[in-house]
Amino acid sequence: MGNYFNKEPPPPLVLVPPLFDFPPLAARTRMLESSYNLLFGKLALKCLFEDYFEEARHFSTRIMLKPTDDPNVDLVATVSGPLDNKPEGKVLGNALFRWQGDVDDPHTFVDLFVSNYEPVLRLRSCSYYPTYGFGSFVIFPLQLKRRIASENYGVVGLRHSSENLSLGATFVPFSTADKCPTNAWLVSKIGRLTVGVQYEPQCGSKDYTRFKNLRNWSCAIGYGVGTGSPLSPSFIFGLELAKSSQFIASFYQHVVVQRRVKNPLEENEVVGITNYIDFGFELQSRVEDVETSNGLPDSTFQVAASWQANKNFLLKGKAGPLSSSIVLAFKSWWKPSFTFSISATRDRTVGKTALGFGIHVENIREASYERADPNFVMLTPSKEHLAEGIHWRSGKRPMLQSDLNSENFDGLPRELRPYGNIL
Incomplete structure (x- = not known):
């Protein structure tokens, strides 16, 4: 009886809401892409600058579903178009059917893409063998109205990809006009530094002399801090010289903070909630002669920030020299989940503001740690000293902050782990 009356109160807890979109959908097909195009913060900046920012006076609807009986397959369908009835407006629709060999490993898959625009029908397949680090892929447009570019022939x-090295090349073997690589890259990671070079032939004759043309080469260097898990703060800074004619400087920062929460629907021991704040900046400047810039601006920039206040609300904004946009997104974690977003874009060239709308339905990425789930709670200190130490708990296995710093993510839900350790 004495132990019953002297029972200690439960420790204060800080909620860990799921991220809106993690891992990003682009990570599912990253083995089809050049690592040079995804590293140096490019993938994170692309998600920050583009996700939920709908085109002015347009709508988009995306449905991402997988059957409960066979989680190895899923379907992603998208419909987008203008809100008005102007003759030049066209509603675009596409669907992507995907088979993935391992539910937890997105690097080996086959997908079939159909749409009412080019390409009308496309097949993609990718195989990756993590034991050896080698992979291969094929992209073949099965139906096109006209095959103009060499890539239209497949x-x-x-x-080859490992934790510290990525190299590869793409070819168009079905084209009789050109047998040279259409793309080649080499990226290496040394500690927190990442350096890379990429070859994309666009200038010069159709023979091997194109390798000597500097306009076909790009190089970049990046400095990054963080584990890649959304629960770890991260910072990425990159410098790139693209096509020997454009200089690009960018940085991206992901911040994990806690704030006090006063919600009568929560338990008494819940004293705080985790927020995710992202900030990114990109500056592009032309380094070639102004006379050869074809009327393009010498430099441009864009800056964006996002704040996820809880598991239901996301606020984003971005600004550039010609326009600025703001987005408010609401997500309900039903099964499937439902996301509604509204964006406002201010075009400063004409002085008008227009709205865009988006609706997403999904059960591909499911959160397993919503609200005050007792299977995963976080105890962390704040400025108000809500707790004395940092302690993670997943199921019956305690997880300390030292495990997170040492990149031991075995005790975390799958959605909170880094989306891959392949460069």
């Missing part, structure tokens, strides 16, 4: 790629 693309075959080979790659």
Whole structure:
């Protein structure tokens, strides 16, 4: 009886809401892409600058579903178009059917893409063998109205990827006009530094002399801090010289903070909630002669920030020299989840503001740690000293902050782990 009356109160807890979109959908097909195009913060900045920012006076609807009986397959369908009835407006629709060999490993898959625009029908396949680090992929447009570019005849790629090295090349073996690589890259990671070079032939004759043209080469260097888990703060700074004609400087920062929460629906021991704040900046400047810039601006920039206040609300904004936009998104974690977003874009060239709308339905990425789930709670200190130490708990296995710093994510839900340790 004495132990019953002297029972200690439960420790204060800080909620850990799921991220709106993690891992990003682009990570599912990253083995088809050049690592050079995804590293140096490019993937994170792309998600920050583009996700939920609908085109002015347009709508988009995306449905991402998978059957409960077979989680290895899923379907992603998208419909977008203008809100008005102007004759030049066209409603675009596409669907992507995907088979994935391992539910937890997105690097080996086959997908079939159909749409009412080019390409009308496309097949993609990728195989990756993590034991050896080698992978291969093929992208073949099955139906096109006209095959103009060499890529319209199909693309075959080979790659080697490990934690510190990525190299690969793509070819168009079905084209009789050109047998040279259409893309080649080499990226290496040394500690917190990442350096890379990429070859994309666009200038010069159709022979091997194109390798000597500097306009076909790009190089970049990046400095990054963080584990890649959304629960870890991260910072990425990158410098790139693209096509020997454009200089790009960018940085991206992901911040994990806690704030006090006063919600009568929560338990008494819940004293705080985790928020996710992202900030990104990109500056592009032309380094070639102004006379050869074809009327393009010498430099441009864009800056964006997002704040996820809880598991239901996300606020984003971005600004550039010609326009600025703001987005408010609401997400309900039903099964499937439902997301509604409204964006306002201010075009400063004409002085008008227009709205865009988006609706997403999904059960591909499911959160397993919503609200005050007792299977995963976080105890962390704040400025108000809500707790004395940092302690993670997943199921019956305690997880300390030292485990997170040492990149031991075995005790975390799958959605909170880094989306891959392959460069």
